Amino acid sequence: MGLPFLVRWVLAVSSAVLLAGLVEFGVAQQQIVDRGLQDSLRNYGALSEQLEEALAANSDPAIRDAAIAAELDHIKHGYGTVYAGLFAADGRLFAEAGKEPGRTRADPERLAEVASTGTAAVETEELADHDASVDAYEFFIPVSAPGATLILNIDQHPDIISELVADQRQRGLLGLLVAVLCAIPLSYMLGGRTLHLRQLRAQREADEDALTGLASRRPFRPALESALTRGAATPVTLALLDLDNFKRINDRLGHSYGDRVLTGFADSFAELRASDTAFRLGGDEFAVILPGLDEYGAAEALERVRTALLGRFTGVTFSAGIASSTVADPAALQELWERADAALYEAKRRGRRQSVTFGSMAAGHTVSAEKIEALTALVADNSPITVAFQPIWDLRRGVVLAHEALLRLPTDSPISGPQEAFELAERLGLAAALDARARREVLTAVKARRWDGLLFMNIHPDALTHLDIDALTAELAAAGLEPEDVVLEVTEQAGLDHAEPIRTLTRAHERGFRLALDDMGRSNAGLRALTLVRFDIIKIDGEVIARLGKDPLIGGHRGCGHDLCRAERGVGCRRRHRGTPDALNPAAARTQRHRTAARTGRTGLSAGPAGAAAGRTQHPPPRPG
CATH class of the missing domain: 3.20.20.450 (EAL domain)
Structure with missing residues (x-):
């Protein structure tokens, strides 16, 4: 049956909003990182101006070096800086603050590039931090000095940017939650409700026959499965019904009159109990599920339907096949269907205008699930058949x-012989298929021997x-x-x-x-x-x-x-x-x-039936007289 529409609607809207929010968050996160790095570049650029003043001061070299060291130390203690070093374009180190163990010198090529362009730059590098990878940022700031351009190389702690991203993530998740809570009712009011009503109408149309108002084929199988599950301790009866000679009614009196007959037939099911459910399976084929009734109770109920139909349309009647699943003889859905269908076939064979129960049809000739399975295997070429020639x-x-x-069935088959096999096949509507299997086996046997005669x-x-x-x-x-x-x-x-x-x-x-x-x-x-x-x-x-x-x-x-x-x-x-x-x-x-x-005619041959001939039930072979 699937999830209810409203549940699916909530899941769909929530998923759409969350997906859009995640995409927006990914874009916004990169923007925050870029904006944070640009802010750091501007701050470090302002600090480098003070370093330039110290470099340009006309004072004692020792005093000047001390001033440079003080400026580097000041830079190192701001904006999450962990290292600050002043380098020449060729990679020579002039001064540094916050030297870290294992830190390599700045790339001379990168230093020369910044010195030549005079443009500040930032690079990202991945560092290992407690079995996790974090992004560290390295800044290159050009610094003017008398007679040359030096490069201020700064390493910034990754927490500076990651804290900005984490803060934005919290605000984004809160915004997504608010968006979902607002989007669900708003979307339902603006269009979801109409879609829900259309879905309910489409489902109702699919489950209901438009002409008769009865339940259609679509809900039939689930309803029967549900009835068999609920009625494990009580009988559940299935009746299959066909209007007799309905095609003739349509051909002679027109389809409009045929529709009236179908509608009248559906109205006749009002004679059933409220717990009984009638279905139109298609054309003039109907089914009724009667929980709590055995075959004979169902037959009596259908006779009331027959009387009601005759009261509406004189001469119009139906054939019905009835089968029950009981505590003593439980039947699965497919087996119950096959039993009812076999009983319907028997009702038609007996001349129509009647209801036949599977129990009465099988009296003296038990049709068990084992025999039905054996017959199905015969028809499907999954069971051997041997051929003898009389x-x-x-x-x-x-x-x-x-x-x-003549046919011979396996010795371990639950079917007593070809005669019973074809009788059972007739009841189940498989006689033509079994006949075709028999012909194939006969011709295979003929091909395998030297044949002479008719x-x-x-x-x-x-x-x-x-x-x-x-x-x-x-x-x-x-x-x-x-x-x-x-x-x-x-x-x-x-x-x-x-x-x-x-x-x-x-x-x-x-x-x-x-x-x-x-x-x-x-x-x-x-x-x-x-x-x-x-x-x-x-x-x-x-x-x-x-x-x-x-x-x-x-x-x-x-x-x-x-x-x-x-x-x-x-x-x-x-x-x-x-x-x-x-x-x-x-x-x-x-x-x-x-x-x-x-x-008569040409051959001069005749022979009475003996055994079960290929494709047809026959009498036992003659015995010595």
Whole structure:
């Protein structure tokens, strides 16, 4: 969340004033040093005039030398002077006062320069003083003497200048403190308050959805984290909601009416408790955090919302997925989100217009965090998958016509097998990604062996809509296969009553892939698909075959089954058998129970589901009959 605005404002203003004060102090300090040195030069220049008078006096040399010594001693005891010496331009010493041990004579070149220019000068030198460095100042003052120009060399104690600087530092710090105390309220009154109000308004706009007035996506995650932290001893429930067929509402009735529906939906959340918080995550996606309620209590609350929404807009409803973090089954934020999202997916799969709890969805099929992590590792290529190839036999000729790719998960995986993996992937919206991983592993296995015959590859319904046929063709080429070598197998539940899957299958057929329709007879979608797509292979569901002629409810379909067998150039029914993976013995294969299937088109191949085929959930393999 960061620091509050006022705290940040105070820090910003204080920092700016202090920085400006420090810069000003640095400049002022140098000015004080320069001004102090100039003052010392003027004072020493005045004292040198008295020394000139002593040098010009027409008296006894002894008296004159005594007068010079007295003047030097007078200079030495004023203005912090520690040494005063009178030198000739060539460096010869005439007299001195305050001689210090270890002091070197003045630089003859410097003395000659001052004598020639007749201008006083000052130099700074660094001295060691009790393990610290201090600046000492050395002055050169030209002194007129009969017949020559002498140089007055003076060393001044560093405390003279440093005391001036220290005094100015104290006054400067006091001034900075006063400036900060005055600048903060003045700046806030002159502009900071307006900026603060704008910042509050911008934050409020970022945290609030402009259309519905609900909280937006930005504060959702922090709010959920806070609820999970506070509610460690009580349940915290998350509900994810989607308006059903909202795109159709927008397309048919216009976006203005769609906005009214969204606003009405938001108003319907008034049926919730004051402690419950609703969020609009974007579009027609909403979320509700319900602290203190379990899944069933949350489901009852959402039914009140559903009733309120129907009262505002007849026929408009929503799907919801509900998941709870409880003391007995705590869930972290990401896991709780995934559970609610899986429940929402299940609600849509069941036909929408309902709320599904994760607990009811997982009844009899536990979805633990360990299984979710294992599935995530499968999708991300962080867990191994092995591939087996189940042969498809022509029992009349005793030859293998094709192989179907089957998946095998690691033996230590918490997921029982490929069927559970794809069921869980469907709930978590990862089925298409898992299907893509399965295809990659199958083609890798194909490339590593000498391949002969057709390859059956199952495509999961969730992957069919967005399957890139061109990319799949390139992957096959890398494995040494052509589209004509591959049979893409889909189930009757693969959304064949929608346009996009039909377009994908048509595109695949045009590129040379053979197509197989599995589980024919479980619904009516397959019958409609037969009028839109040319399938090379049709696999009639075993339950339908078993009940033909026995169940009066489907007795009328017997003729349909025979018609299917006679379709496409009058080819009749055939029985084909799928053996155990990599089996090569036709005699052993004949001891297995076979399933009857109808074929159309070119290949003359058919096979019922056995095991979990790559990319789709299948039934267990047939056992010896």
